[in-house]
Each structure stands twice: as C-alpha cells, then as structure tokens.
Amino acid sequence: MDKKDNLKDKPKEPIKERISRCWSLLAEGFETRRLREYESEKRERWLAEFRKYLPAGRKLRILDVGTGFFDRSREAG
Numbered sequence: 001m002d003k004k005d006n007l008k009d010k011p012k013e014p015i016k017e018r019i020s021r022c023w024s025l026l027a028e029g030f031e032t033r034r035l036r037e038y039e040s041e042k043r044e045r046w047l048a049e050f051r052k053y054l055p056a057g058r059k060l061r062i063l064d065v066g067t068g069f070f071d072r073s074r075e076a077g
Helices: 003-009 014-028 030-038 042-053
Strands: none
Touching: 030 042
C-alpha cells in the first residue's frame, strides 16, 4: 500500500485540533528563536522601527496581544 492510499483512509483531523497541534509544535523552540533573533542584527532594526512611532523619553504602558516576544528590560535606550 502506498502512502497516498493510507492518507485517504484516515479520517480528517478537526481544524481546532490541527491548529492546536501546529502551535504546540511551534512553541517548543519559540523562546530560543526569539532570543537568537534578539541577539542578532535584527534587534537594532526592530528598535529603530519602534522608535519611529513611539514618543521619545516617555515610559509607555503597552499591552502585548500575542504579537511575540519583546522584553523591554533588555532594551538599551
């Protein structure tokens, strides 16, 4: 039996379970990837982009709604 035939016989996984499984797999290395990016040249590019739109010299209260990792305690400037 080839792989295609085997897949046809399997019942389709409900979308909610597929999404949950996908995000669970991605979550395993999420922090490691973000820390590696934070320590790369991308850090300054992101900070420069944020500074274009945020007021200078003011503390801000920001709600992060699932947009990823950003730790202001590490920001220099």
